[in-house]
Structures are given as C-alpha cells and as structure tokens.
Amino acid sequence: MDVMLTRFGTRAEFPGSLSCQNVDDLTFSKRENARTGASMVAAGRIFLSHASEDKDFVQKVYGRLDASSVFYDTKTIAPGQATLNAMEKSVGESSVFVLFHSSHSEKPWVDFEKDQARIHKILDSRTKILVCPIGGASHSSLPDWMKRYWTTTADYKVNDIVRAIIHLQDQTLIDAGVPKEIFVGREDLTRGIELDILSAPTQVGTPLQHLILAGIPGMGRTSVARSVVNTSFSGMRPAGPVFDLPDMAEAADIHLRLMEDLDGALSKQEIERQLSAFQRLGPEEQASMVLRSLSHWAKLNQVVVLRTRWGLRDRSRNLKPWLEALFRLSTEVRNLRLVYISERKLPAEILAHVKSARQYEVTDLSEQNIQYILSKKTNSRYFDMDSAVAISKKIRGHPATAHHVAFLTNSGLSLNSMDLNPEPIYAFQDKTLDAIFSSGILEPIQKKILTILGWFPKLPLNLLTELIGSNDRKNLVDKVWDLLDYSLIQLGEGGNYSVPEVVAARIRRDSDMDSASLFTAVRKLIEARIKAGHLEADLIDALIIAVVNLEGVIPEELRSVLTGSNLLSLVTEQFQTAKTLPKKQTEAFRRVYTLSKMAIGMRTSDDAVEQILFTGGDAAIRGGIYPEDIISFMSEKALPSVYYLIGSHAFYIEKDYGKAAKNLSTSLRLKHFRNRNVRLLAKAYIRDQKFSAAKEALDKIPDFQLFRDTGLLVLKIRSLRGMRSFKEAQDLEKQLDVAPDVFAEKSIYLAGRAFRENDFPTARKYILAAKASPKGSRLSIALLECAIAIEEGDLSLLAETVELALAAGRHYDAWQMQARTAIKKRDWGEALALLSRIDRKDYFDLHLESRALQIKKEEADIARDPAALAEIDARIEAILVAGYKTIDGYRDV
Structure with a gap:
C-alpha cells in the first residue's frame, strides 16, 4: 500500500519516546512540506520485515505504531497490487527498515526484503536499519552486512522496540530537512x-x-x-x-x-x-x-x-x-x-x-535568546526584527510564550500587531500559570508575598517580614520556602528575593492599581533605611517604583542614585502596565510621560535616552498631552524617532493630517517603525483624501505581510476605492475572507459597508463578529452599533455612546450621532448646526447633511422660495462631488 507519512515534524515528547498507551496519542507538530523528490517522500516511512511465524509478536509492535507510516505485510498492500511489486516498492520508499530476526527468518520472502534493504541503503545512506532479535535468535546469525547496524537485545519489550523504531523515524525526518528544535540560552x-x-x-x-x-x-x-x-x-x-x-x-x-x-x-x-x-x-x-x-x-x-x-x-x-x-x-x-x-x-x-x-x-531566558527563538521559529517572510525586539520584552523570558508567538505569527497574526495589542500573549501566559494560581495550592500569605514581589524586585526577607506584618517569622520563612520550591520566587545574590518576569506580569495584571497602601509601606521602610545611614543598591528600583506610583515623580534626593538602565526599565514597565489598565489609563500615561523626562540631561547613551523619551512621548500623546519638551530635546539631539511623535500628535490630537503625513513620511524614510509608520501615514493620507499617496505608502508593505494584517489590508482597500479602482479593491476584499480578525478591523469595515448600503441586518451581523474579536476597538464598534440603532428608531444607546466619544476626544463622532438623531426627528436645523461644527467631514457626515437638506426643502417656506431651493440644490450637488472623494467607510477605523 502506497501510504506516505504526512507528519513532517518532531514530537513534543522526546524523540523516540512512548509515554502513552498508543503512539497515536502523542502530540506531533505539523510543518509544511518544504521539499520535493523521492527522498522526501520516503522520510519517516517504516518497513517491518518478519517471518509469518513471528506475526503475533510483530503485530503487537505494529499496533503501537502510526499505521499511516508503516508497511506491514498484507495489511498495507492495496487491493489488486502484486505482492512482489508491493514489497519491492515499499522497501525502496521506506527510510526505516526493521528486521525482526528469528530462527524463522531464513526464508525467501525475508531474504528478498533484506536484499532490497541493502540496495536501498547503498542508494540512500540516510536509510536507518534496526535489527530486533526475537525468539532466542542472536546477532551472530545475521548477514554480515547487517551486523554493524543498531540491534536491540533479547531484553527489549514491545514498547522498547516501538521507542527504538520511533527514534529512528524521527532521525530520518531530521535528515530530510525538518528543522531541529531551537534550544538556546541553556x-x-x-x-x-x-x-x-x-x-x-x-x-x-x-x-x-x-x-x-x-x-x-x-x-x-x-x-x-x-x-x-x-x-x-x-x-x-x-x-x-x-x-x-x-x-x-x-x-x-x-x-x-x-x-x-x-x-x-x-x-x-x-x-x-x-x-x-x-x-x-x-x-x-x-x-x-x-x-x-x-x-x-x-x-x-x-x-x-x-x-x-x-x-x-x-x-x-x-x-x-x-x-x-x-x-x-x-x-x-x-x-x-x-x-x-x-x-x-x-x-x-x-x-x-x-x-x-x-x-x-530552569529559569528565564534573556531577551536576546527570545529574539533568537522568534527569528528561527517564525517563517522568514513574516519575521521583522524591530517588532521582535519590542515583543521580546512582553514575552518576559518565557520560551513557551516565544514558541506560541511564533505559532500565531505563522498562522496569521503579525508580530507588529501583537506588539501593539499583546492580549494573545498575556492570555497564553495566564493560561500557562493558571494551574498554580487557580488550583488552591497557594495560601493567602503566599499570594501577598507574590503581590509584593510582583511590584517590587529584589526585596530582602526582613523587608518582606515587615511588609507582611507577620510576628511569626518561622511561618513566613516556611511560606517563602514553599514559593521557592514552586520556582514562583527566586533567591538572588545578596539574599534578595524576586519573581520571574512572566509571574510578575501575571500578578500586575491581576492586582488593583488603586491600592496605595503597599507603595506607601515600601517607601516608608526604605526611607527609614536611608535615614539610618545605608541604602542597598538593590533597593533603589523598589524605592523608585514606590515613589513613582504614589507621586508620579522621583524626588531630587533619589535622582543621584538613578541610572539610565534603571529609568529605561521603569518607564517601559510603567508604559506596558498603563496599556493594560481598564481605568485611569490617561492618568497612568501622563505619569509615564513625567517620569521619562528625567532622561533629559541624564548621562547615558543616546540609544537609551531616545528609547526612554520616545516611550514617554508616546505615553503623553495617549494621555492627550503634546510633549513639547521631549520633542524639542529630541529634535536638538537629532534623535530620528521624534518625527513619529510629531506625526502621531498631529494626527490624533491636532487633526492636522498634512502635518502628520509630512513627519511620518520623514520617519519612514529613516527606516524607523516601518509598519507602524505606514499604518498611520496611510490613515493621514486617506483623511486628507490623498488616496494615491496612501496606496503608495501601503505598497511598501509586501503582500505576504499585508494579507496577514487586517488593518493594513482594509486601509489599502479604502485607498483603492478612494481612487475609484473598484475592481482592484474587490479583488483585495476577497483576502478578507481568510484574514485573521483579532482586532476586528475586517468586521468593522464590512459592517460600515453594509450600513452605508442600508443593509442593517448584515451590519448587525458584522457588529456581533467585531464584538467577538478579542482586541476590537470598543469605541468604533459602539459608534456603529449606535448609528444602526438610531436609524431603526432606538435611542437607548445614544447617551452612553456620545459620552464615550467625548471622553475619548472624538467630538466629531459625538456630534454626528446627535445629528443623526435630529434627522430621524426631522429637525433639520439642529442637524445642520451640529454638522457645521465638523471641519473635516467623512462620507456619513456628508450623507447626513444631504438628508437634512432634503428635509429642509420640504418646509413650506422653502418650497415656495426658488432662490433658497437653488442654493440647497447647489449644496447637495457639492456634497455629491465631495462624497465621491471622501473616505469609503466609517470614521477612524
């Protein structure tokens, strides 16, 4: 039977291991067959050669192997296939030849198979041969040429033989070009x-x-x-x-x-x-x-x-x-x-x-080793070093997460998308640690210890004792030892305790940022040590974290003990924490901005200063502030990432899309943050109705990356539709069918299209899909859902949605919702007054204005005024022309 092995990969188990009742229960990693040719066809295929008298024993071995990769007697000969041809063909196409050698093996059929195996070995040196003496047979009665190959012994049980066969099978897969497991940092x-x-x-x-x-x-x-x-x-x-x-x-x-x-x-x-x-x-x-x-x-x-x-x-x-x-x-x-x-x-x-x-x-890996794993495990077409460097910080030294990220990237998510929205990473890490945190093995005092160390690295036991408030030092020591035993905390040189980074990240996501009592207690205890005349260097980070979380700044007396690496670590950590906060996010981002400005004037490398200030500037913009001092300093020092900050602020805060495009184009030329620059640059051009320029920017992204990033794909479709290249846009839209939709860009885009066509049932269907996406823009979804509800006469979502839009600085969207409501009430005056406040109108703004003007024409006083009617018709005509050029879709998608 011509059955080939289709699983080109290595087992998650040890090569050759058999730890389950049946080998089919083992987990195999599937890889794309990257090679062609007969040698690859044979990789992993097993031929079991035996005499019929030994069938009962061999049947036990066969029953524990994956039948799809084994040639075994008449069970695997196709109906109508000649036995001799089948034997000859199967030996020639197998990469593992197993001879069950017994006193019954001196038979023509077995000799024929051995001869075929010898020829095949000569033709392909990668062929593996295993001899299994059974029934009292020994190595000495083998043909001379077979005596030098691996032989099991009479002591081997059935499962031992199976493991030996699987071990050789794995070796043939590796020989055929399947990548070996990445093992670094150990x-x-x-x-x-x-x-x-x-x-x-x-x-x-x-x-x-x-x-x-x-x-x-x-x-x-x-x-x-x-x-x-x-x-x-x-x-x-x-x-x-x-x-x-x-x-x-x-x-x-x-x-x-x-x-x-x-x-x-x-x-x-x-x-x-x-x-x-x-x-x-x-x-x-x-x-x-x-x-x-x-x-x-x-x-x-x-x-x-x-x-x-x-x-x-x-x-x-x-x-x-x-x-x-x-x-x-x-x-x-x-x-x-x-x-x-x-x-x-x-x-x-x-x-x-x-x-x-x-x-x-076995502890954390360095960021460099994590980046190496990503580079080797990610398909080279999808790998981006800048994104890998950024995302390695979120992986936090956890190799399983690195493999998971590579799997997600190869399956459809881009590294850049996961860097911007790391929820899939955090979800994987939380699931990995759930067995410890959710199984009840940790006592309340141990959870408190982990919470303290999750926020404050490198604390000594005496400080932990004071923070816990335990009078029973022996009991506390026992609890700490238990945590050490579970590898949830680590004891470093100098007697200071810390937690692995992946555990710290889990703790911070679970804990309440509003509780200041912990930070206050840590600050008081460390300051008491300073007054007593000593401050261990390892406690500087803990003190700074406590002070920053309480006051948002570092006092002058501590600045002299702060290094650039201290500050970079602190700013990065605070920024990542702010991104995950469900509330008080603006306040947290502003605190990061204030903290980052300490890098101005600090004696450290330009690279560190740029990274600190860029992070702080990004945080400021997210907090609604123009970081003028940071931008001024970065411009003077010719730090190139300043152009992205200027462009980002111009886009999100100033709504000056020309200025945004100018600076983002400069940033892109300097080869910083390519995907991030292209994404925002394309949005700026589309807002400015420069669709050809948007497409030109998006063309800098290779197709294989574009098709894996739904947001970029939607932007290119919008650009093409803006250029009136409808056929090309429709062809590109077909890629949306198979594109991942983690951030709901696809669902929001399709919902907007359906809404524009007044197909409300279809729009609601896509809204539900957008809500199911793990990282969809809640505001964009809410605005679309509210618009649909208004058109259907349901105003229950209006107040909440308008408040949400205003809180996010999206005044245009709030006014549009209110104008839509006025039109449903046929209050054209209120609708036009609201729409007049929108400087840059999108398609829906113009469409609403046209509807309001049509209602106005029906007013008795207007209907008998030809001059007024002519003015309204002229405006409607202008709206049609403008609508021809405006963004094809919903705002800010």
Missing part, C-alpha cells in the same frame, strides 16, 4: 550538568543517578532534559521511556505506569489487584518494587524520564518516604539513570545528603 546550565555527571564519581564517590529539573511551566525543562539525555548521557542507548504521571503522583501511580509499559495494558481487575497489594507495602518495600521495574531500563542502559508536577514531595519540606528510600536503594543498580521534571523543587538541605541526586532550576 548552555551554561547543560554544561554544568554535564560536568557534574562527569565529576560525581570522583568527587562524591558515586555516579549521579537522579537529576531533578525544576521550574515554572513553559520554561523549557523538557528541552533541557532532552539535551541532557542526548549529550551528558550520550554513552547510553537512546530512546528511553518518558512517563507523564499525575500532578501529585504517588509510588502506586508510578508502579502502575511502569507495569503497563513493561507488560501491556492492565484490566480493571488487575489494576485493582495491583493497587490493593502495593498500597499495603511500606515505603521501603514500595521503593524496592518500583526499583525492580526501573532496573529493566538500567539493564538496557537507557535513561528514564519521569514528569510529575508536584509528586516528589508533600506539603512539608520532607521527601516522600518512598522517594527517599528509592534514592538510597538505587545505588545498588549500577546503570540506573533518572531525570525528573517537576514544578516543585526538592529541599536543598535534604538533597545535600543524597550523593546520587542533584537538582537544577
């Missing part, structure tokens, strides 16, 4: 582990048998374990088992999983019998029983990996008794090697007395 850690393994026999008198890798979810513990198995234990046989165990696994759970792997699936009755017998044993006997099963892989010289989130110890600081016994008894099993992946560290003071065990913590 060089020092893995090098240290390897040196510990090499030096342990001479330094502590016994080999390292137990390696514990701890850390919070998504930090890459499994990747580190894989690297350790492949490099530090490279002398051992590959394809050892990986067992995923329950979160709070007991010895009984491990016993059952090991038995299932060695002996096959257990019946319900057998599980009950095993549990009943096992749970009657004492810890020493339980450990001994588990060790007997683990000894199987020690005999095979393979590493065993156990993953259990919190199962290695209980809520006390002691090891589980069976694990302590296992550590002690395992020294008698010479080749036993175990790697444990856990979210809860084992007590260091207890492990210090276990010579055969060593523990390591």
Whole structure:
C-alpha cells in the first residue's frame, strides 16, 4: 500500500519516546512540506520485515505504531497490487527498515526484503536499519552486512522496540530537512550538568543517578532534559521511556505506569489487584518494587524520564518516604539513570545528603535568546526584527510564550500587531500559570508575598517580614520556602528575593492599581533605611517604583542614585502596565510621560535616552498631552524617532493630517517603525483624501505581510476605492475572507459597508463578529452599533455612546450621532448646526447633511422660495462631488 507519512515534524515528547498507551496519542507538530523528490517522500516511512511465524509478536509492535507510516505485510498492500511489486516498492520508499530476526527468518520472502534493504541503503545512506532479535535468535546469525547496524537485545519489550523504531523515524525526518528544535540560552546550565555527571564519581564517590529539573511551566525543562539525555548521557542507548504521571503522583501511580509499559495494558481487575497489594507495602518495600521495574531500563542502559508536577514531595519540606528510600536503594543498580521534571523543587538541605541526586532550576531566558527563538521559529517572510525586539520584552523570558508567538505569527497574526495589542500573549501566559494560581495550592500569605514581589524586585526577607506584618517569622520563612520550591520566587545574590518576569506580569495584571497602601509601606521602610545611614543598591528600583506610583515623580534626593538602565526599565514597565489598565489609563500615561523626562540631561547613551523619551512621548500623546519638551530635546539631539511623535500628535490630537503625513513620511524614510509608520501615514493620507499617496505608502508593505494584517489590508482597500479602482479593491476584499480578525478591523469595515448600503441586518451581523474579536476597538464598534440603532428608531444607546466619544476626544463622532438623531426627528436645523461644527467631514457626515437638506426643502417656506431651493440644490450637488472623494467607510477605523 502506497501510504506516505504526512507528519513532517518532531514530537513534543522526546524523540523516540512512548509515554502513552498508543503512539497515536502523542502530540506531533505539523510543518509544511518544504521539499520535493523521492527522498522526501520516503522520510519517516517504516518497513517491518518478519517471518509469518513471528506475526503475533510483530503485530503487537505494529499496533503501537502510526499505521499511516508503516508497511506491514498484507495489511498495507492495496487491493489488486502484486505482492512482489508491493514489497519491492515499499522497501525502496521506506527510510526505516526493521528486521525482526528469528530462527524463522531464513526464508525467501525475508531474504528478498533484506536484499532490497541493502540496495536501498547503498542508494540512500540516510536509510536507518534496526535489527530486533526475537525468539532466542542472536546477532551472530545475521548477514554480515547487517551486523554493524543498531540491534536491540533479547531484553527489549514491545514498547522498547516501538521507542527504538520511533527514534529512528524521527532521525530520518531530521535528515530530510525538518528543522531541529531551537534550544538556546541553556548552555551554561547543560554544561554544568554535564560536568557534574562527569565529576560525581570522583568527587562524591558515586555516579549521579537522579537529576531533578525544576521550574515554572513553559520554561523549557523538557528541552533541557532532552539535551541532557542526548549529550551528558550520550554513552547510553537512546530512546528511553518518558512517563507523564499525575500532578501529585504517588509510588502506586508510578508502579502502575511502569507495569503497563513493561507488560501491556492492565484490566480493571488487575489494576485493582495491583493497587490493593502495593498500597499495603511500606515505603521501603514500595521503593524496592518500583526499583525492580526501573532496573529493566538500567539493564538496557537507557535513561528514564519521569514528569510529575508536584509528586516528589508533600506539603512539608520532607521527601516522600518512598522517594527517599528509592534514592538510597538505587545505588545498588549500577546503570540506573533518572531525570525528573517537576514544578516543585526538592529541599536543598535534604538533597545535600543524597550523593546520587542533584537538582537544577530552569529559569528565564534573556531577551536576546527570545529574539533568537522568534527569528528561527517564525517563517522568514513574516519575521521583522524591530517588532521582535519590542515583543521580546512582553514575552518576559518565557520560551513557551516565544514558541506560541511564533505559532500565531505563522498562522496569521503579525508580530507588529501583537506588539501593539499583546492580549494573545498575556492570555497564553495566564493560561500557562493558571494551574498554580487557580488550583488552591497557594495560601493567602503566599499570594501577598507574590503581590509584593510582583511590584517590587529584589526585596530582602526582613523587608518582606515587615511588609507582611507577620510576628511569626518561622511561618513566613516556611511560606517563602514553599514559593521557592514552586520556582514562583527566586533567591538572588545578596539574599534578595524576586519573581520571574512572566509571574510578575501575571500578578500586575491581576492586582488593583488603586491600592496605595503597599507603595506607601515600601517607601516608608526604605526611607527609614536611608535615614539610618545605608541604602542597598538593590533597593533603589523598589524605592523608585514606590515613589513613582504614589507621586508620579522621583524626588531630587533619589535622582543621584538613578541610572539610565534603571529609568529605561521603569518607564517601559510603567508604559506596558498603563496599556493594560481598564481605568485611569490617561492618568497612568501622563505619569509615564513625567517620569521619562528625567532622561533629559541624564548621562547615558543616546540609544537609551531616545528609547526612554520616545516611550514617554508616546505615553503623553495617549494621555492627550503634546510633549513639547521631549520633542524639542529630541529634535536638538537629532534623535530620528521624534518625527513619529510629531506625526502621531498631529494626527490624533491636532487633526492636522498634512502635518502628520509630512513627519511620518520623514520617519519612514529613516527606516524607523516601518509598519507602524505606514499604518498611520496611510490613515493621514486617506483623511486628507490623498488616496494615491496612501496606496503608495501601503505598497511598501509586501503582500505576504499585508494579507496577514487586517488593518493594513482594509486601509489599502479604502485607498483603492478612494481612487475609484473598484475592481482592484474587490479583488483585495476577497483576502478578507481568510484574514485573521483579532482586532476586528475586517468586521468593522464590512459592517460600515453594509450600513452605508442600508443593509442593517448584515451590519448587525458584522457588529456581533467585531464584538467577538478579542482586541476590537470598543469605541468604533459602539459608534456603529449606535448609528444602526438610531436609524431603526432606538435611542437607548445614544447617551452612553456620545459620552464615550467625548471622553475619548472624538467630538466629531459625538456630534454626528446627535445629528443623526435630529434627522430621524426631522429637525433639520439642529442637524445642520451640529454638522457645521465638523471641519473635516467623512462620507456619513456628508450623507447626513444631504438628508437634512432634503428635509429642509420640504418646509413650506422653502418650497415656495426658488432662490433658497437653488442654493440647497447647489449644496447637495457639492456634497455629491465631495462624497465621491471622501473616505469609503466609517470614521477612524
């Protein structure tokens, strides 16, 4: 049967691992087949060669492999296909040839298959060959040419053979060009582990048998374990088992999983019998029983990996008794090697007395390493280095988030869009940490400790004690130790505690920014230390955070201890926090602006000063302020990002679209923030009815990026429609059908189109779709929804929507809603008075004015005044001409 493997990728598990009841349950990462040719067709395909007498055993192996990638006897020969041709073809198209060698193997069919495999190996050196002696057969009776290939032993069970086959299958996929897993930033850690393994026999008198890798979810513990198995234990046989165990696994759970792997699936009755017998044993006997099963892989010289989130110890600081016994008894099993992946560290003071065990913590990656992961995991067509640098700060050293961002980018979201609206990133991180924060394992005092450290980095235990207000220091220390064990906090040099950045971000998003008591308490405590004559350098950041959150400025007496890096970190953090606030956002942005101005005159690099001031200027504009002092300073120092600030303010605040376009064009020429510049520049040109210029700006974005950014795509459609290139606009609109709509630009645009055509049911349908988008503009959606409601005679949304528009500085939109209401009441005078206040009218403003004038013509006094009628008709004609040129769609989309 001509069945090819269509899963070109590496397993999320260890290569060759089998930790589930069936290999089909394993998670595979799917990649686009980037190559062509026969060699790629063969990649990953498996041929099982055996004598018919061995069919029962081989059938068990086949049953645990992915049938789509295996040629196995008559089961995989297509109806009507000649057996000889099928055999010959399938051997030639397989990249893994497995011979089940027994006393029955000296048969013509098997010999034919072996000969075909030999020829195929000569033709393609990447072909993998595995020999599995069964039924008492040995290596010595093989053909001479096969004796040099990997051979399993008589001790291999069915699952061991399956893992060996899958390991070779994975190798062929890698050989065929599937990218290897990106593993960076752990060089020092893995090098240290390897040196510990090499030096342990001479330094502590016994080999390292137990390696514990701890850390919070998504930090890459499994990747580190894989690297350790492949490099530090490279002398051992590959394809050892990986067992995923329950979160709070007991010895009984491990016993059952090991038995299932060695002996096959257990019946319900057998599980009950095993549990009943096992749970009657004492810890020493339980450990001994588990060790007997683990000894199987020690005999095979393979590493065993156990993953259990919190199962290695209980809520006390002691090891589980069976694990302590296992550590002690395992020294008698010479080749036993175990790697444990856990979210809860084992007590260091207890492990210090276990010579055969060593523990390591897998912590945050640097921003540079995160950027490297993004560059390698993101399709090169979609990767943008400037956006990657910006977005790496939001990933906060969390490699799982970096892989998630790359997945989203390859699936349709642009890096630039996620940088501007990072909700998909935060949602992923929150979900990753939910098991810890929502499972009830944290006590109130521990949540308070995390809240403090989430806002204030590097606090010593005595300061924490005073802030918590605990009289029971021992109890507080125990709670801190528990948090250390979960890797939720870290103990740095100098005795200061901190939290991983991804945890801090989660805490800040969950906590209440209005509570000033915490900041006040921290400030008082640190200032007391200053008065006492000493201030640790590590406390400067904490003091500055406290003061800024209380007062928005840093007092003169602290400025002398502030560095450029301190200020840059603080301004960036405050800006990101302000973006996520549901209320008091304007106040928070203005605080960032005030804080950033400290960079003026500071002795630090121009790059740092530019980044600080640009962030502060952006915050000021978002807070409704023109940052004249920042713009003046940046202009004097020739810092190029100043042009974007000037253009942004001209667009959003001054509504001077010509000025905005001029400065944004300059910024674009200087190659800063290309996507951001093009987006705002196109909006400015469209507002100024310069549609050709808008299209020219948008043409600077390659199509593959344009089609993945709905906002840019909609802008180009508007430009084309403004140019009256309707056919080209319609062709481009087809791309909207498959474009992602995270920010609701597509739904809002289509709702506006339907509304313009008076198709209110369709408009409401798109409004519902826009509301379902995670990051849609709530104001734009509300304005459209209110307009539809008004046209249908429903004024219930009017007051709230007008207030919302005024609060956002969108006076034009507020007046338009009120004018629309007046027209529905046939009050043309009120409608025209409101519309006259709008300097730059969009299509809907002009359309409303035309409707108001038509109502005016029906007035008795006007209807008998030919001069008045002529003036109205002239104005309506002018509106038609102007409407021909105005923006095709709703305002500010």
